[in-house]
Amino acid sequence: MKTLLILLFQFLIMFAHAQVRISGVVQSESGSPVTGVNIFIQGTYDGTTSDTLGVFSFTTDATGDQTLIASCVGFETYGQALNISGDISDITIILIEEISELDEVIINAGTFEASDKKKSVVLKPLDVALTAGANGDIFGAFGKLPGSQTVGEEGRLFVRGGESYETKTFMDGMLVNTPYYSKMPDLPTRGRFSPILFNGSVFSTGGYSAEYGQALSSIVALNTVALEPETKSSISFLSVGLQGSHAKRWENTSLSVSGEYLNTTLSNKLFKQNVDWLQEPVIIGSTMLFRHKTSETGMIKSFATFNYDTSSLLYENIEQSAFQKISMDNNNLYSNTTYNEMLNDEWMIQTGFAFNIDRENMDIDSDEIATARNSSQLKLTLSNYSIKDVTTTFGAEALIYKYDQDINMNGDFNLSFNNNLFAAFAESEWKVTKSFALKAGLRTEYNSLINELNAVPRLSAAVKTGKSSQLSAAYGKFFQNPGDDYLKFTDELAPETSSHSILTWQYKKDSRTLRIEAYNKNYSDLVKFDEEFSAEPGNYNNTGSGYSRGIDVFWRDQKEFGKDDYWISYSWIDSKRNYRDYPMKVTPHYVSKHNLSVVYKRYFTKINSFISGSYTFASGRPYDNPNTPEFMAGKTKTYNDVSFGFTHLFYLFNTQTVAHVIVNNALGFNNVFGYNYAQTPDNNGVYQSQAIVPGQKRLIVFLLSFQL
Amino acid sequence: MKTLLTLIFSVAILTAAAQGKNYEAAMTAALEKMKNSETVANFQQVANTFERISMTETKEWLPLYYASYSMIVISYMDEDVDKKDAYLDKAQQFLDKALKIAPDESELYSLQAFLYPSRITIDPMTRGMEYMPKMNAAIDKAIALNPENPRSYYLRAVTLFNTPEQFGGGAKVARPHFETAKEKFDKFEPESPLHPNWGKEINEMEMQKI
Numbered sequence: 001m002k003t004l005l006i007l008l009f010q011f012l013i014m015f016a017h018a019q020v021r022i023s024g025v026v027q028s029e030s031g032s033p034v035t036g037v038n039i040f041i042q043g044t045y046d047g048t049t050s051d052t053l054g055v056f057s058f059t060t061d062a063t064g065d066q067t068l069i070a071s072c073v074g075f076e077t078y079g080q081a082l083n084i085s086g087d088i089s090d091i092t093i094i095l096i097e098e099i100s101e102l103d104e105v106i107i108n109a110g111t112f113e114a115s116d117k118k119k120s121v122v123l124k125p126l127d128v129a130l131t132a133g134a135n136g137d138i139f140g141a142f143g144k145l146p147g148s149q150t151v152g153e154e155g156r157l158f159v160r161g162g163e164s165y166e167t168k169t170f171m172d173g174m175l176v177n178t179p180y181y182s183k184m185p186d187l188p189t190r191g192r193f194s195p196i197l198f199n200g201s202v203f204s205t206g207g208y209s210a211e212y213g214q215a216l217s218s219i220v221a222l223n224t225v226a227l228e229p230e231t232k233s234s235i236s237f238l239s240v241g242l243q244g245s246h247a248k249r250w251e252n253t254s255l256s257v258s259g260e261y262l263n264t265t266l267s268n269k270l271f272k273q274n275v276d277w278l279q280e281p282v283i284i285g286s287t288m289l290f291r292h293k294t295s296e297t298g299m300i301k302s303f304a305t306f307n308y309d310t311s312s313l314l315y316e317n318i319e320q321s322a323f324q325k326i327s328m329d330n331n332n333l334y335s336n337t338t339y340n341e342m343l344n345d346e347w348m349i350q351t352g353f354a355f356n357i358d359r360e361n362m363d364i365d366s367d368e369i370a371t372a373r374n375s376s377q378l379k380l381t382l383s384n385y386s387i388k389d390v391t392t393t394f395g396a397e398a399l400i401y402k403y404d405q406d407i408n409m410n411g412d413f414n415l416s417f418n419n420n421l422f423a424a425f426a427e428s429e430w431k432v433t434k435s436f437a438l439k440a441g442l443r444t445e446y447n448s449l450i451n452e453l454n455a456v457p458r459l460s461a462a463v464k465t466g467k468s469s470q471l472s473a474a475y476g477k478f479f480q481n482p483g484d485d486y487l488k489f490t491d492e493l494a495p496e497t498s499s500h501s502i503l504t505w506q507y508k509k510d511s512r513t514l515r516i517e518a519y520n521k522n523y524s525d526l527v528k529f530d531e532e533f534s535a536e537p538g539n540y541n542n543t544g545s546g547y548s549r550g551i552d553v554f555w556r557d558q559k560e561f562g563k564d565d566y567w568i569s570y571s572w573i574d575s576k577r578n579y580r581d582y583p584m585k586v587t588p589h590y591v592s593k594h595n596l597s598v599v600y601k602r603y604f605t606k607i608n609s610f611i612s613g614s615y616t617f618a619s620g621r622p623y624d625n626p627n628t629p630e631f632m633a634g635k636t637k638t639y640n641d642v643s644f645g646f647t648h649l650f651y652l653f654n655t656q657t658v659a660h661v662i663v664n665n666a667l668g669f670n671n672v673f674g675y676n677y678a679q680t681p682d683n684n685g686v687y688q689s690q691a692i693v694p695g696q697k698r699l700i701v702f703l704l705s706f707q708l
Numbered sequence: 709m710k711t712l713l714t715l716i717f718s719v720a721i722l723t724a725a726a727q728g729k730n731y732e733a734a735m736t737a738a739l740e741k742m743k744n745s746e747t748v749a750n751f752q753q754v755a756n757t758f759e760r761i762s763m764t765e766t767k768e769w770l771p772l773y774y775a776s777y778s779m780i781v782i783s784y785m786d787e788d789v790d791k792k793d794a795y796l797d798k799a800q801q802f803l804d805k806a807l808k809i810a811p812d813e814s815e816l817y818s819l820q821a822f823l824y825p826s827r828i829t830i831d832p833m834t835r836g837m838e839y840m841p842k843m844n845a846a847i848d849k850a851i852a853l854n855p856e857n858p859r860s861y862y863l864r865a866v867t868l869f870n871t872p873e874q875f876g877g878g879a880k881v882a883r884p885h886f887e888t889a890k891e892k893f894d895k896f897e898p899e900s901p902l903h904p905n906w907g908k909e910i911n912e913m914e915m916q917k918i
Contacts (some may be wrong), residue, residue, distance in 0.1 A: 035749070036749065036752040036756075038755075038756035038759055038760065040760045040763075042763070043763075043764060044760075044764060045730070045734050045757075045760050046760075046762055047756070047757075047760045048756075049752060049753040049756045049757075071759075072797060073791075073798050074791075074794055075792050123835065124831075124834050126833060126834050228843060229837070229838055229840075229841035230841035230844070230845070428890060437887075446724075558791065561831060561833055573723050603833060606871060610726075610833075651873065651876065656876060
């Protein structure tokens with residue numbers, strides 16, 4: 001009986017709780033009501049969801065000191081101490097908007113980023129692979145962005161009045177010393193790496209981070225894919241060769257290998273060549289990617305590629321009024337291994353080792369030039385996140401470079417040098433507020449060959465000027481060692497230097513992006529000489545200088561999938577320099593004042609086809625006509641190109657198949673890149689000239705790829 | 709002394725029973741509400757309810773399952789492309805938490821396979837390549853863990869049905885999967901009234917379309 005009484009008593013205790021009502025309203029910082037917010041007493045089921053007016057009201061059994069929580073997608077979770085002894089009304093909860101990536105201020109002066117993950121970027125990795133006129137070449141695609149110059153006979157990136165050597169390429173943070181295939185005179189080369197290897201890339205046209213050095217103008221930073229999504233194979237037949245790949249996926253590891261054999265013999269027969277090939281270009285290449293996930297945040301990536309390319313042609317050397325047989329072959333091995341991991345909540349480590357062995361043999365008639373370029377790099381970066389809104393990165397790297405050239409030209413000569421470069425950098429980014437961010441960095445380098453120790457600052461900042469617009473600025477100083485072709489003659493040179501000042505305004509709303517960027521770049525200590533290829537060390541000095549200034553405009557309207565997507569990029573540039581053997585400051589031959597690219601893409605769902613087109617325009621480029629007294633006063637005609645790409649996805653023999661066709665210069669413009677002149681005048685006292693033209697007027701490439 | 713022991717003992721039992729009853733009652737009520745949900749706001753409400761339950765019942769995967777499920781449904785319903793990823797991030801958070809509690813639960817992998825296609829719809833061109841293999845892997849895992857879970861077969865069928873023929877999809881390829889799903893649905897008995905038991909009707913609706 002007593003027990004029963006006790007039980008009864010307990011029931012009473014349990015159910016006699018007085019329920020209290022908690023009510024109030026949820027607002028955003030701007031005072032507008034927030035709907036759908038989950039409001040509850042921590043540790044209980046008691047709670048509710050705010051209505052369309054942000055109003056909430058619920059009952060609870062909880063008493064005493066409690067915590068009221070309010071959480072909602074897009075807002076920071078809110079917590080409030082609450083002493084419950086009776087009904088509480090009129091609670092006003094102010095939720096702070098989570099800075100979504102779209103609204104966040106981003107320091108982006110000088111930078112174009114392509115990424116799948118981030119929404120703030122203006123490009124997708126597929127844009128890089130599928131831009132018409134880029135021929136599936138990463139550098140070709142970046143060539144359609146503002147800041148880059150159209151230099152058709154080079155195929156390399158020329159950025160803001162800088163030469164191609166002023167742009168450096170990095171893969172997973174590691175330097176790629178020889179990113180392009182070997183190059184024949186007056187004919188373009190292309191990048192060695194397939195764009196599908198990368199799921200993110202950054203093309204910076206100036207003002208880049210202190211992490212990167214030894215580049216006067218620009219960097220291209222490529223990030224390789226993480227784990228392969230699945231085990232799969234593919235084989236592709238091209239009008240210019242064969243490609244095959246196989247990827248194997250385990251739980252936390254993947255390995256993929258690919259190989260290619262490219263031969264343009266057939267293609268060159270179909271499309272009339274302006275080149276007298278003795279041996280059509282052949283490329284044999286193979287690539288290996290190994291990935292292993294060491295933890296939730298840790299990844300080891302290993303990449304290796306080997307390729308061999310060879311070709312031979314009869315070159316009309318008008319300078320020396322002779323026909324020369326030029327043969328070239330190149331062996332290139334590049335490998336890097338990187339490891340990234342969050343060590344704890346505060347520190348992230350990124351470390352890597354890379355090496356590159358490049359052997360090039362060039363025979364010009366009976367002269368032989370064999371060049372070996374070997375480099376290896378070790379890099380360690382630590383990032384710290386311990387202070388809220390501040391990311392600080394420290395890094396150090398060592399780069400060992402050996403250059404060795406044997407020349408057999410009326411006797412044997414050897415030109416060689418070694419340079420060991422050690423660099424350290426520190427950089428800190430501070431998101432002061434949601435709409436204001438600052439970044440400051442310092443990089444210091446020591447070069448063993450030229451005994452030079454220097455330190456340079458990098459500064460950047462960004463401020464939101466509205467919900468959809470922001471202003472970003474960057475300033476930096478940059479050093480780069482003189483090129484191999486100078487250092488092999490003399491170590492009495494100092495690094496070339498440049499400074500960049502950049503101001504960018506970006507407006508991004510929904511599908512539209514507008515970017516306007518103004519910049520000023522000053523060059524000093526550029527290498528000058530009196531006579532090219534003079535082995536006299538005293539011939540070379542650092543008295544050259546120059547400048548580039550201009551405005552780059554980028555407009556993109558990228559509607560949802562299956563709708564029109566296009567971008568327009570325009571660059572105006574004023575650039576002059578006095579370097580090499582120039583007698584005065586002039587606009588160099590690779591700079592055209594106006595560059596315009598229009599790129600259009602669309603996926604047609606009904607026909608499962610992707611269509612892309614591009615139009616590229618460049619105003620005339622300067623060239624030096626020795627028949628006139630002024631230096632570099634000639635101007636080529638304008639450059640025009642209309643290119644198309646067509647990709648059709650279908651099922652053939654029960655296999656997923658991709659058919660891809662690219663047409664370059666579909667309208668057959670007769671483009672002229674410049675002129676070569678004879679060194680000596682003919683009998684009439686006239687220097688004879690020859691136009692530098694593309695290897696072929698039109699080019700069509702077919703590809704049929706099977707996913708096995 | 710005896711009285712005190714009885715007191716302590718009975719308090720313990722009663723509290724446990726009350727809490728257990730409370731959990732079941734709360735879940736049952738929330739499931740009932742979910743069944744009648746039609747709008748984004750409705751689903752947001754039930755997602756919130758399940759989230760609240762999950763925060764107290766840290767050893768139960770079901771509240772997290774339904775919280776995640778509701779967020780995925782919202783992601784399919786909301787037209788605002790920019791918001792979809794935020795909903796799915798939240799859904800994935802719930803799902804990841806649930807997987808920590810019940811790492812071998814077939815239903816959670818099925819739910820993962822329900823989530824991925826929503827990610828793909830946001831940007832099919834770039835995301836298809838990444839998420840299709842992930843989705844297939846999730847279905848395979850769900851089937852391996854429990855071959856009788858009908859939702860795995862339904863999700864495979866409906867995905868194939870919505871995939872263009874050129875990519876190995878289409879009605880013809882999907883039909884046998886719908887049929888397997890139907891067989892499994894007919895036989896399926898949920899472990900408890902609180903366990904996942906959705907998909908039978910929609911499977912039959914989709915079959916009508918073939």
